[in-house]
Amino acid sequence: ATRDTDSHLRVVGNSPALQAVMKKIEIVARSNVTVLLRGESGTGKELFAEAIHMASPRQGKPFVKLNCAALPESVLESELFGHEKGAFTGALSQRKGRFELADGGTLFMDEIGEISPSFQAKLLRVLQEGEFERVGGTRTLKVNLRIVTATNRDLEDAVSKGRFRADLYYRLSVIPIFLPPLRARTSDIPLLAEEFLRRFNESNHRNLSIDPEGMEVLTACYFPGNVRELENCIRRTATLAEGPVITAHDFACRSDGCLSSIFWRTPAPSDMDMPRSDNEERGNAKPVAPASAGTENEEGGCPMPDPATCRSSSVCSAAQGEWSNQRDELIDAMERAGWVQAKAARILGLTPRQIGYALRKNGISIKKF
Numbered sequence: 292a293t294r295d296t297d298s299h300l301r302v303v304g305n306s307p308a309l310q311a312v313m314k315k316i317e318i319v320a321r322s323n324v325t326v327l328l329r330g331e332s333g334t335g336k337e338l339f340a341e342a343i344h345m346a347s348p349r350q351g352k353p354f355v356k357l358n359c360a361a362l363p364e365s366v367l368e369s370e371l372f373g374h375e376k377g378a379f380t381g382a383l384s385q386r387k388g389r390f391e392l393a394d395g396g397t398l399f400m401d402e403i404g405e406i407s408p409s410f411q412a413k414l415l416r417v418l419q420e421g422e423f424e425r426v427g428g429t430r431t432l433k434v435n436l437r438i439v440t441a442t443n444r445d446l447e448d449a450v451s452k453g454r455f456r457a458d459l460y461y462r463l464s465v466i467p468i469f470l471p472p473l474r475a476r477t478s479d480i481p482l483l484a485e486e487f488l489r490r491f492n493e494s495n496h497r498n499l500s501i502d503p504e505g506m507e508v509l510t511a512c513y514f515p516g517n518v519r520e521l522e523n524c525i526r527r528t529a530t531l532a533e534g535p536v537i538t539a540h541d542f543a544c545r546s547d548g549c550l551s552s553i554f555w556r557t558p559a560p561s562d563m564d565m566p567r568s569d570n571e572e573r574g575n576a577k578p579v580a581p582a583s584a585g586t587e588n589e590e591g592g593c594p595m596p597d598p599a600t601c602r603s604s605s606v607c608s609a610a611q612g613e614w615s616n617q618r619d620e621l622i623d624a625m626e627r628a629g630w631v632q633a634k635a636a637r638i639l640g641l642t643p644r645q646i647g648y649a650l651r652k653n654g655i656s657i658k659k660f
Contacts (some may be wrong), residue, residue: 304479330470352396378427404444
């Protein structure tokens with residue numbers, strides 16, 4: 292999703308994964324239910340939250356956002372609920388909080404998984420009753436707004452370990468929407484790249500373009516940082532490009548300078564370090580390199596793409612040979628288990644984490660029924 296102006300928002304892409312998300316947003320936007328956006332960092336949660344607001348009857352009202360991880364708890368309470376004059380040192384005047392500012396519209400709370408247990412209890416009351424008091428105040432205020440939250444954390448695991456309140460989880464996750472990582476929507480990469488380059492050209496008074504070979508470099512990349520990383524790559528390459536056309540050799544991965552390649556040179560994570568096996572289905576797992584860490588494109592340093600979406604045979608051929616021994620056995624077990632990972636793990640004598648890692652390593656997409 293990209294914002295052309297302050298008043299115009301459009302989502303860039305036509306992949307099946309993106310279209311499925313937009314169809315769900317269109318349906319959900321008609322109601323006032325609370326929405327929880329799930330997905331890896333860099334998938335564009337804030338802009339999808341704004342897309343929900345713009346598609347809803349509240350679109351003419353305020354869209355207010357807050358990053359919960361950016362503020363300590365004492366400040367977070369004042370930011371959300373507001374405060375009265377003299378409520379604390381430095382409170383020189385009365386101030387409205389984000390809840391009041393968003394009255395009639397939508398409040399987007401990012402990184403909701405980072406709030407403390409004590410603040411979770413305060414937030415729960417507002418969600419249940421639709422009322423609150425400013426810090427230092429006694430007058431109860433009521434608001435009418437829609438709450439959209441987002442996280443890349445495994446909230447289910449946090450609930451099971453007592454770090455996140457179950458009652459608050461059920462209030463927030465009435466409608467969960469899973470945002471696909473960029474590697475699951477590779478057909479959107481050229482469209483996004485062109486859009487980011489257009490915006491770069493507009494703000495820097497340039498007229499750059501990307502040639503077909505340069506675009507192939509982008510579509511073959513794994514992009515663990517998702518759309519945010521793609522935008523960073525386009526801006527960096529466009530800034531340093533010497534000619535009017537960006538070629539394959541202009542990209543940092545061709546000179547061993549790709550940031551993502553550096554990320555994946557660390558040792559491969561152990562089984563105990565891997566995310567829970569169902570995280571990938573929920574869309575909130577951190578990206579896992581589909582090949583052994585440190586494996587690079589034969590022609591450069593880009594991280595290896597998912598074999599299920601790989602478009603370059605020269606990139607995938609070596610990896611496919613390495614994975615072929617396990618792949619057939621895994622698919623057979625998953626078919627027998629009705630594509631339920633826990634059942635397939637028992638068939639193979641593995642733990643759920645082990646089979647989750649094996650599926651990702653072999654590029655096996657989970658079938659949905």
